[in-house]
Amino acid sequence: MKPTDTENPEYFHRVVDCQHACPAHTPVPEYIRLIAAGRYEDAYMINWESNVFPGILGRTCDRPCEPACRRGRIEDKPVAICRLKRVAADMKENVQARMPKIPKKKNGLKVALIGAGPASLTVARDLMPLGYEIDLYDATPKPGGYMRQQIPSFRLPERVIDEECGYILDMGVTSYFNHRVESMKALLDQAYDAVFVGTGAPSGRRLPLPNYDAVEGTGVQLGVEWLANVAFDHIDSAPEDVLVIGGGNTAMDCCRTALRLGAKNVKVMLRTPISAMLASPWEIEDTQAEGIPILENYNPAEYVVEDGKLTAMKFEIIEYDVAEDGTEVFIPTGKIETIDASLVLLAIGQNNAFPWIEKDLGIEFNQRGLAEVNPDTFQSTLPQVFFGGDAALGPKNIITAVAQGHQAAISIDQFLQNKSVEDRPAPHTNLMSQKMGIHDWSYSSAVSDEERQKVPHAPLAEALKSRKLEVELGFDDKLAFEEAQRCLNCDVQTVFTADKCIECDACVDICPVDCLTMTPNDEEAVLRQKLTVPAENLDEPLFVSEALQTERVMVKDEDVCLHCGLCAERCPTSAWDMQKYNYKTAKAGSSPRESVVNA
Amino acid sequence: MSYTVPSFRHPNLPRNELGYTSKDYEGAVSTLCAGCGHDSISAAIIDACFQMSIQPHRVAKLSGIGCSSKTPTYFLGNSHGFNSVHGRMPSVATGANMANRNLLYIGVSGDGDTASIGMGQFVHAVRRNINMVYICENNGVYGLTKGQDSATTDLGSKSKKGDPSPYEPIDLCALSLQLGATFVANSFSGDKDQLVPIIQAAIAHKGFAFINVISPCVTFNNVSSSTKAYDYMRQHMASTNTVDYVPTADEITTDYQEGTTERVTMHDGSYLNLHKLEAQHDIHSRRSALKLMKDYGAEDKVLTGVLFIDETTQELHEIMKTTKTPLRNLTEKELCPGADALEKLNNQFR
Ligand SMILES: Cc1cc2nc3c(=O)[nH]c(=O)nc-3n(C[C@H](O)[C@H](O)[C@H](O)COP(=O)(O)OP(=O)(O)OC[C@H]3O[C@@H](n4cnc5c(N)ncnc54)[C@H](O)[C@@H]3O)c2cc1C
Ligand SMILES: Cc1ncc(C[n+]2csc(CCOP(=O)(O)OP(=O)(O)O)c2C)c(N)n1
Ligand code: SF4
Ligand code: SF4
Ligand code: SF4
Ligand SMILES: [Mg+2]
Numbered sequence: 001m002k003p004t005d006t007e008n009p010e011y012f013h014r015v016v017d018c019q020h021a022c023p024a025h026t027p028v029p030e031y032i033r034l035i036a037a038g039r040y041e042d043a044y045m046i047n048w049e050s051n052v053f054p055g056i057l058g059r060t061c062d063r064p065c066e067p068a069c070r071r072g073r074i075e076d077k078p079v080a081i082c083r084l085k086r087v088a089a090d091m092k093e094n095v096q097a098r099m100p101k102i103p104k105k106k107n108g109l110k111v112a113l114i115g116a117g118p119a120s121l122t123v124a125r126d127l128m129p130l131g132y133e134i135d136l137y138d139a140t141p142k143p144g145g146y147m148r149q150q151i152p153s154f155r156l157p158e159r160v161i162d163e164e165c166g167y168i169l170d171m172g173v174t175s176y177f178n179h180r181v182e183s184m185k186a187l188l189d190q191a192y193d194a195v196f197v198g199t200g201a202p203s204g205r206r207l208p209l210p211n212y213d214a215v216e217g218t219g220v221q222l223g224v225e226w227l228a229n230v231a232f233d234h235i236d237s238a239p240e241d242v243l244v245i246g247g248g249n250t251a252m253d254c255c256r257t258a259l260r261l262g263a264k265n266v267k268v269m270l271r272t273p274i275s276a277m278l279a280s281p282w283e284i285e286d287t288q289a290e291g292i293p294i295l296e297n298y299n300p301a302e303y304v305v306e307d308g309k310l311t312a313m314k315f316e317i318i319e320y321d322v323a324e325d326g327t328e329v330f331i332p333t334g335k336i337e338t339i340d341a342s343l344v345l346l347a348i349g350q351n352n353a354f355p356w357i358e359k360d361l362g363i364e365f366n367q368r369g370l371a372e373v374n375p376d377t378f379q380s381t382l383p384q385v386f387f388g389g390d391a392a393l394g395p396k397n398i399i400t401a402v403a404q405g406h407q408a409a410i411s412i413d414q415f416l417q418n419k420s421v422e423d424r425p426a427p428h429t430n431l432m433s434q435k436m437g438i439h440d441w442s443y444s445s446a447v448s449d450e451e452r453q454k455v456p457h458a459p460l461a462e463a464l465k466s467r468k469l470e471v472e473l474g475f476d477d478k479l480a481f482e483e484a485q486r487c488l489n490c491d492v493q494t495v496f497t498a499d500k501c502i503e504c505d506a507c508v509d510i511c512p513v514d515c516l517t518m519t520p521n522d523e524e525a526v527l528r529q530k531l532t533v534p535a536e537n538l539d540e541p542l543f544v545s546e547a548l549q550t551e552r553v554m555v556k557d558e559d560v561c562l563h564c565g566l567c568a569e570r571c572p573t574s575a576w577d578m579q580k581y582n583y584k585t586a587k588a589g590s591s592p593r594e595s596v597v598n599a
Numbered sequence: 600m601s602y603t604v605p606s607f608r609h610p611n612l613p614r615n616e617l618g619y620t621s622k623d624y625e626g627a628v629s630t631l632c633a634g635c636g637h638d639s640i641s642a643a644i645i646d647a648c649f650q651m652s653i654q655p656h657r658v659a660k661l662s663g664i665g666c667s668s669k670t671p672t673y674f675l676g677n678s679h680g681f682n683s684v685h686g687r688m689p690s691v692a693t694g695a696n697m698a699n700r701n702l703l704y705i706g707v708s709g710d711g712d713t714a715s716i717g718m719g720q721f722v723h724a725v726r727r728n729i730n731m732v733y734i735c736e737n738n739g740v741y742g743l744t745k746g747q748d749s750a751t752t753d754l755g756s757k758s759k760k761g762d763p764s765p766y767e768p769i770d771l772c773a774l775s776l777q778l779g780a781t782f783v784a785n786s787f788s789g790d791k792d793q794l795v796p797i798i799q800a801a802i803a804h805k806g807f808a809f810i811n812v813i814s815p816c817v818t819f820n821n822v823s824s825s826t827k828a829y830d831y832m833r834q835h836m837a838s839t840n841t842v843d844y845v846p847t848a849d850e851i852t853t854d855y856q857e858g859t860t861e862r863v864t865m866h867d868g869s870y871l872n873l874h875k876l877e878a879q880h881d882i883h884s885r886r887s888a889l890k891l892m893k894d895y896g897a898e899d900k901v902l903t904g905v906l907f908i909d910e911t912t913q914e915l916h917e918i919m920k921t922t923k924t925p926l927r928n929l930t931e932k933e934l935c936p937g938a939d940a941l942e943k944l945n946n947q948f949r
Contacts, residue, residue, distance in 0.1 A: 506639070
């Protein structure tokens with residue numbers, strides 16, 4: 001193998017599994033250390049810079065970081081990254097003074113944002129400090145988009161949404177609430193310099209089985225519409241028998257909300273087994289903890305209607321299988337079951353819909369009904385129109401909407417500053433030795449043996465009384481500290497200098513997880529097998545040094561390195577050093593470099 | 600400074616026949632200087648014992664005084680140990696071995712511990728062919744007492760703060776050969792590929808197995824003027840052979856070229872496959888070994904590898920026809936058969 005080019009900013013970035021997996025590349029270990037140190041405001045601001053909604057995401061994020069966490073590869077459970085983020089938000093004191101200064105003198109450029117969800121709010125956050133004037137439109141009365149309309153208050157209290165949307169609106173955004181944009185053409189005629197579409201994926205999927213027309217909108221409702229009505233207090237009760245169709249997170253929110261609105265028999269009806277559900281494992285866990293049955297292999301067949309009212313639903317029992325090519329197979333068993341229901345909530349997916357964008361404006365759409373959008377720049381085929389969030393590439397989650405908002409903001413800024421939108425600014429990086437004394441590091445290098453801490457919950461009986469009472473109580477400072485100590489500090493990198501190495505083997509011998517090997521060089525596949533413990537996890541890179549004195553190379557399998565620093569402590573020549581790697585994705589306004597690095 | 604090593608190990612760590620991983624053969628965290636050759640030797644002992652599926656509780660580690668003699672704390676944490684007095688490890692090993700012949704005895708010493716204060720003890724242990732592995736971690740200095748030249752320091756070799764040594768060195772391999780040692784090897788802490796199988800072979804050997812391991816002292820003697828430095832060894836090391844230790848259970852699948860590979864069958868049925876790098880050498884000849892060492896020495900080369908082996912000898916218990924039962928398993932009556940028995944015994948010699 002060729003020696004690893006650690007100058008490439010992506011190499012060490014890749015080693016920080018959580019940060020790499022986070023769509024917004026939040027510097028996770030850095031803020032976790034700050035939480036352990038009780039520096040909650042600093043931890044909050046680091047988050048805020050990257051993901052804009054630490055308090056919201058600390059409760060609701062899809063957490064792609066956690067399955068990526070290295071800790072999950074050396075023991076069962078990853079660090080509770082998401083819940084630690086919430087600690088920073090919960091325990092911080094006032095951070096208003098640390099928000100960016102907004103120039104009084106504007107730059108004369110005006111941008112319209114359609115939809116006040118996380119994507120648009122991120123664009124506003126990034127462009128306001130640069131002097132842009134921003135008009136924000138939303139069809140509903142308050143900011144937050146689906147975070148407010150869909151995510152139930154028992155998972156995400158309103159005050160958190162108010163606070164974090166507030167930081168952005170307070171920058172001087174001109175907002176137009178209760179204002180649905182009905183025509184893109186009309187908006188473009190208003191002489192905006194750029195337009196950002198962050199309207200989400202607003203329409204729930206229908207399930208038109210026999211008798212659907214008779215009960216659509218009454219006995220059968222779209223989950224997303226029903227949740228929005230609950231959120232805005234248009235609906236405050238549920239009938240006794242409620243069936244929720246679907247196995248995603250929307251289904252979980254629907255059934256738990258119905259339970260809190262007075263339903264007695266709430267059931268989740270799956271077409272698949274539980275193992276094939278799309279909902280996040282923790283959502284399923286919480287649903288089951290509230291005693292809601294999840295029934296497997298029920299294929300919806302027919303709505304049963306009497307006197308114009310829904311009374312039950314018929315299902316065909318099926319056998320579920322996955323074919324060799326990965327497609328799902330549903331084999332009917334012929335058995336039919338009828339289950340009482342006076343309300344059926346459909347949670348089987350969302351669609352994008354842009355009836356308000358005229359088709360002759362130069363904004364091209366694909367077969368999926370989505371605008372043709374460059375997935376790196378988020379620019380549409382009409383150069384001054386950009387998309388982001390669920391409206392751009394289909395429904396995903398908040399953190400993705402935020403990440404796309406950041407990228408779109410960069411593009412809008414480049415575009416309006418007459419720079420190439422394709423020319424992406426490189427990340428800011430630096431490496432700093434953590435050496436304090438011969439064997440002392442400025443990070444806590446010891447590896448905690450603690451298991452993942454459980455988040456305390458409100459007592460079930462209390463929690464079910466109100467749809468507004470938050471179920472999770474969050475970590476207190478003690479639990480937070482213990483959990484923070486589980487973080488392996490993967491951003492503190494093992495940095496190797498080949499010409500200092502005397503090949504004494506000390507590092508190889510001490511490494512508790514056998515990630516180091518000195519061996520004659522070879523091609524990657526061979527090298528991976530030759531290591532002290534073969535490197536079977538192909539997702540994790542090998543570090544290969546320049547040739548050593550004996551012509552061998554130092555190889556490090558990054559897979560399960562504990563970042564314990566022992567290799568560097570035992571190295572007599574400091575050929576290994578522990579250095580903190582700072583990786584900050586570029587924001588709108590940072591100047592582009594010549595070389596483009598793909599994240 | 601870390602005084603503990605994290606408890607996590609690689610999830611795919613291989614297991615040996617006993618179901619143990621190498622972690623089960625580790626000891627406490629080393630307190631030696633970072634980069635000390637002795638630590639590599641500890642790691643090699645761990646690896647050898649792991650690979651041979653040795654039951655840790657069937658091992659006794661013995662040592663004298665010195666940085667080298669401290670190392671038994673850093674390997675085989677689940678084994679027995681006796682950290683004795685400076686230079687006195689051979690007596691303790693002899694006594695322990697006499698009392699219980701069923702354990703594996705691994706003695707660790709230094710060049711000071713062996714070639715100076717312990718010389719009188721060492722030579723008798725060799726001569727008696729005690730069934731043990733004796734590893735001398737040879738760095739050419741008294742590391743623990745801050746780097747004074749030892750009796751193995753080569754003529755003219757100069758440590759970090761010293762003068763060139765004015766004396767001829769004691770060559771512990773040559774001495775062992777002359778004293779009748781039945782297994783003699785020379786190796787280098789910086790070459791585990793060679794060292795680990797040598798330790799395995801020494802463990803499999805019945806009788807006194809001596810391994811001299813050049814083990815650089817990074818703090819006092821790893822300088823360009825020293826012949827016991829990493830650089831010097833890398834530039835001057837030559838090998839008689841490479842060894843593969845083949846446990847009985849393993850089927851022999853590799854065909855070695857006739858004439859270049861010699862197979863030595865050990866008393867327990869395991870094999871050593873010796874791949875000759877030096878065609879002249881006869882592994883069963885002391886004279887050949889001594890001559891070759893001299894020849895290489897004359898060319899400023901350090902000859903390593905298994906230098907000599909006699910797999911057919913009798914170890915001390917066999918020579919003395921002692922009981923097969925460990926003393927601790929004998930009753931008082933058996934241990935102390937009384938005045939009549941003594942009388943009978945004495946009469947044999949009258
Ligand atoms: C029930 C449910 C639960 C969810 N739970 C989670 C979760 O726990 N964690 C997570 O990460 N994600 C969750 N999501 C997904 C997440 O809410 C979305 O991915 C995210 O909010 C998308 O952000 P966005 O900015 O693209 O658009 P949205 O948040 O959808 O905001 C779009 C906004 O645009 C407005 N709008 C639409 N059309 C117009 C128009 N023509 N004129 C003016 N305004 C308009 C809408 O009213 C809305 O306010 C959930 C989704 C649902 C349905
Ligand atoms: C009876 C006695 N004399 C002297 C000493 C001091 N002493 C301790 S270690 C040592 C030399 C150790 O040298 P070596 O065996 O080469 O071990 P190294 O530290 O080099 O590994 C000496 C002289 C002692 N501990 N006991
Ligand atoms: S920091 Fe060094 S010693 Fe620790 S696990 Fe990683 S490579 Fe091994
Ligand atoms: S401890 Fe340092 S000098 Fe020794 S082998 Fe490792 S990197 Fe090289
Ligand atoms: S003084 Fe020398 S022999 Fe002793 S621990 Fe340090 S490096 Fe090793
Ligand atoms: Mg010594």
